[in-house]
Amino acid sequence: MRTMLCTAQDGQSAVTASSLVGGLLAQVARQPEAPALVWREETVTYGALHTMARAAASRLRALGLVSDAPVGLVAHKSPRAIATILGCLMVGQRFVLPSTQLAHASLTALLEGAGCSRVLTPDQATAAAMPELGAVAVFEDHAPSDMDDADAEVPADYWFPAALGGAAEADCFLLTTSGSTGLPKVVPLSVGAVDAFTDWALDHFDIGPETTALNLAPLNFDLCLLDIWAVLKGGGRVVLVEQDLATNAAYLLRMLDAIPINIIQSVPMFYNLIVHDTHDTPRSFPAVKHAIFTGDSISRSTLAALPSLFPAARLHNIYGCTETNDSFLYEMDPARVDEPGPVPIGHPLPGVHALVLDETGAPVEGTGMGELVVSTPFQSRGYLDPARNAGKFFDRNDGGVTRAFFHTGDLVCRHPDGTLTLEGRKDFRVKVRGVLVNPQEVERIILGHDQVLEAAVLAIPDDTAGHLLHAFVHRKIGAKLNSLTLRQHCAAQLPRMAIPSRIDFVIAALPKTSTGKLDRRQLLRSCLEGESHDLSRVHQTVPA
């Protein structure tokens, strides 16, 4: 897997290409005409991607950005955005990669809190949409010859680990948690952690120059470490799906028809959509070798349809968190997809240590329930703001070795054969399209509106999205508030995924339990029984 590659400009000895950029440069040197990215039906070769990445790296240097302070990289998915990330990696510039779905106030606070020196965005449209971010440097497609400072031009074979003799401890990607309200946490990943993960992925999924992978997740998702970054490191081809087309089954099927995709990784929603759309006209995509589902539990009905849809594919259920990256994997036997029960998350990946802790924090030995805590070779050492590590990251002596573990917040059950299944959350969070959202935090934001008297936000199970949020809101008398203005109120403080899909106004108090607390169970029952359209029936349950 390792390739002897380039020599640094300052005369250091050649280094191995175990790094992400090193792997990519090896392919640039070997096959510059090989396809790296497919975007909007056009192909970007390794040579072209490298030229763009060098331009970005040179621009970073010309701007004098390379420093300890990270830059913010606000980017919708595009080849140029990927080249900008590569440029950062080439010159060793740490970068915060926030979701483009964040409310403006959250985005600003996140980037300021992370100490970002500048905010980069690869397109004018994004820059224009965030004028209040201040020092926005717009990355356009500058050729290296356009540089103001010729010395800033990055040599063709330049890359950061070579320049520094390999700095595995240095941070590169600074990912962010979903942050269903307030500030997302910044999760720094070191060069070493990213290299270890991409090496595992290359090996486990046989990724090489002949591989084509489908990328559905937005650029800021940790999923991209596998389906974009590991694939580019291996010299393969990544087919990028625009975020807004990632839920369009007709488009996705057209793409699968047009291009022989070998690896698909997605939250279950992708598979739900494809299975639903091909129900009446069965289809089959034999080029797919690995179908990976992650981020949420996949339903047995969707799973049962996968072997005929992808007859040559190995089916993998992967479990992981942004903080730790992937930690568990379960390979599903295609012959047993229709067995009942939840799909196990399987066993720890090589080098991963996992414990199941009971309520007292003691490890559960053998079968039983508890919270999953993990330590992985791919994980972050802790949040960028160490004050936020409390209750999440902790050191624990595990078999005589002190390791940094992470509280996943997921409750698991260990079965007699040692496999684990997910049983729910320790907190109230749910997954909406694979993204963790806390309905009670959304409720708090709605209650913050001065015309709202009471609010309840419920997570309603949904076949496609996993869960959808449904808000019941009781307005003050005479309030002018309507569902659109309430949405604007939410959008100013919440990422889009956390804005309720449905808002119903009620004209009487919300149901309460005997102790006077909001009776969520009663409301949920009304929703699930389809009574929510008839709000009067919800009201009839309110005690006089």
Added chain:
Amino acid sequence: MTYHASIKQFLLDEFARDMRPEEIEDDFDLIGNNVIDSLGLLKIVAWLENRYGISIDVMDTVPENFNSVTAINAYLERVIPTKVA
């Protein structure tokens, strides 16, 4: 002729049943405020195809064409021949 009235009525019926058509601004950001998400987008596309007998190309199902009443109207004016409108 414009399509504003029927677009608003559809949006309200589907996504904001508490409101009257005159309460929705033509330029209200439907996507940024999560009135319609990417699945909602498909609902709108299906409705437009049925109602106006048009076929909407998959590549046209991008937010720019559907993120406000104004945008949807402009899109319809582009794809529906004048004589039909």
